[in-house]
Amino acid sequence: MKVKLWGTRGSIPSPGPETIRYGGNTSCVGVTLSDGSLLALDAGTGIRSLGLALAAEPARLHILLTHLHLDHIQGLVFFAPAFRAQTEIVIWGPASPEASLRDRIARYISAPLSPVEVRELPCDVSFRHCPQSEWEIGSARISAASVAHRGPTLGYRIDDGDSSLAYIPDHEPALGADIDSLDEAWISGLGLARDASLLIHDGQYADAEYPDHIGWGHSSLSHSISFARRANAARTVLFHHDPMHSDERLDQLGLEAQQRWLALGGADGEIELAVERSEYELPAHATSATSAS
Amino acid sequence: MTQRPLELILARNLMSALSTPAFLVDEGGLLVFYNEAAGALLGKRFEELGTVGAEEWGSMFGPFDGNGEPIPYDELPLVVAVRNGRPAHADFEISSADGARHQVEVSAFPILTAHGSQGAIAVFWPAGSHDGAGR
Ligand SMILES: [Zn+2]
Numbered sequence A: 001m002k003v004k005l006w007g008t009r010g011s012i013p014s015p016g017p018e019t020i021r022y023g024g025n026t027s028c029v030g031v032t033l034s035d036g037s038l039l040a041l042d043a044g045t046g047i048r049s050l051g052l053a054l055a056a057e058p059a060r061l062h063i064l065l066t067h068l069h070l071d072h073i074q075g076l077v078f079f080a081p082a083f084r085a086q087t088e089i090v091i092w093g094p095a096s097p098e099a100s101l102r103d104r105i106a107r108y109i110s111a112p113l114s115p116v117e118v119r120e121l122p123c124d125v126s127f128r129h130c131p132q133s134e135w136e137i138g139s140a141r142i143s144a145a146s147v148a149h150r151g152p153t154l155g156y157r158i159d160d161g162d163s164s165l166a167y168i169p170d171h172e173p174a175l176g177a178d179i180d181s182l183d184e185a186w187i188s189g190l191g192l193a194r195d196a197s198l199l200i201h202d203g204q205y206a207d208a209e210y211p212d213h214i215g216w217g218h219s220s221l222s223h224s225i226s227f228a229r230r231a232n233a234a235r236t237v238l239f240h241h242d243p244m245h246s247d248e249r250l251d252q253l254g255l256e257a258q259q260r261w262l263a264l265g266g267a268d269g270e271i272e273l274a275v276e277r278s279e280y281e282l283p284a285h286a287t288s289a290t291s292a293s
Numbered sequence B: 001m002t003q004r005p006l007e008l009i010l011a012r013n014l015m016s017a018l019s020t021p022a023f024l025v026d027e028g029g030l031l032v033f034y035n036e037a038a039g040a041l042l043g044k045r046f047e048e049l050g051t052v053g054a055e056e057w058g059s060m061f062g063p064f065d066g067n068g069e070p071i072p073y074d075e076l077p078l079v080v081a082v083r084n085g086r087p088a089h090a091d092f093e094i095s096s097a098d099g100a101r102h103q104v105e106v107s108a109f110p111i112l113t114a115h116g117s118q119g120a121i122a123v124f125w126p127a128g129s130h131d132g133a134g135r
């Protein structure tokens, strides 16, 4: 399984000289399974570049949406494969008692917010609510579970061979809960992340910023690290950077994260901050990820 | 241990912050949590008690009807709520760890999700008290 980060920013695209290293595009992770199947995790503005990087030949690909906040779907109408008649796109996402996934996404892909309507997309697009039990895409087994955020939100786990990727970009497991002491079964998202080869997790706030953002649906650095340690993730990438965090600030937070990780008994090189365009290779027969760039 | 559904996790988090005695059962009707206020009423904290079956629970705490007879498990508001997916209300007596009896009113409601009933919550009020503003 190959994993590439196309958008690492949370909330709103934040391009500019201050964010050029960690990136300004919002959430999107490209995954190539061991059998060649293609997945996109979320469709923030990063999916535009993912689309441009794909070969132009007919393809089938799956987009797994964690939820429908704009920073996770904004790139959909700028995803080149959606404008090719020969492309088949399956969009997975959370169910809601209020309306179907298609109808909720169509609120964004429709006038006046969008120049095209869902029915006008040239590709063969279908929408599916994620099942409660795991299902298969290509060589992988996929599980989705509701996690603590604002509104119906999923986290994903992708198991391909011996390696596993957990993706929980928007997550506040510590809301009203002490995640250091609670029994594991009672921590939001932990079942998805347990023993993952690679965990991509919300790391939006510095600890000092969190008290002003309780209930906003995101984690502080310490919460993310506690969560990853409890989950026993082999490697953790902190993701969904706050738009206010410059490269310089993120460098500091990255150092802080490493120090805390070591203090909690982790090893060197097991935690880092997400950098746009970085790649990870998860071997089919190993337990930890290696950086490809 | 298998992961609890998010709705149960959030219910527990909310209940932990309340000063109203509150109880939580899973989709099978098994008691999985009660908060500190409920612990104060029972005279035993949840962490001390751990998971107990319906029978053991009944012998320790009741509940009992107006004649002091145990109320069958199947008739408890929590169990009705989780099984039927409907709210349920009852007045009964419970026994705390020191043997004292307490009259309570109980309201239970199911935790319904896209995947059906995941459990139920019951809140206890001292009988005759309609003052919701803390005691
Ligand atoms: Zn987000």
Ligand SMILES: [Zn+2]
Binding pocket: A067, A069, A149, A150, A170, A217
């Ligand atoms: Zn969000």
